[in-house]
Amino acid sequence: NAGVTQTPKFQVLKTGQSMTLQCAQDMNHNSMYWYRQDPGMGLRLIYYSASEGTTDKGEVPNGYNVSRLNKREFSLRLESAAPSQTSVYFCASSPQTGSNSPLHFGNGTRLTVT
């Protein structure tokens, strides 16, 4: 049972390059999320998808786009990477969107933008 799978695990980009972070879950969850984690700061929500076909902005959406490809997959795209986007990115899923629904996280993508 894989849970939430993220690819790639590591990535180095030059400023201005683009890339897509992939996320897939096999738990038949309705809701999926993208967070970033920076040293000394809590996880911050970038975008979320309450259900297949819907996406909404979170706390820090600028510079990112998302696609909920199907129920299993939720990708995060950086169109023009900036050094401020150097971070660890986590994808998460939950059975439904709700304040009492625990999140299941992947193991992250470590992104460095030079």
Next chain:
Amino acid sequence: SQKIEQNSEALNIQEGKTATLTCNYTNYSPAYLQWYRQDPGRGPVFLLLIRENEKEKRKERLKVTFDTTLKQSLFHITASQPADSATYLCALSRSNDYKLSFGAGTTVTVRA
């Protein structure tokens, strides 16, 4: 603006002792509070959820309290073991709100 603060310093304790972590919040009225464990290089793993009308919740060696008057949650690991060494995150949410707001975490090291 809302603020969530966890123990700013890492916690180093002897095996067998109880570790107590704090999560304080301001400008926030959460309905739910969750605790997660995060190991180096891994994603957070859910441990416990407590509701605003619950004072205490237990799961095996873990105990969480939630005091909405003090705006504080305490997380206890009793009879700690070296395997409990990790970073622990608290997260808060309002009722009917998708958004989970996380603290920065407290790193616990249990010495054998």
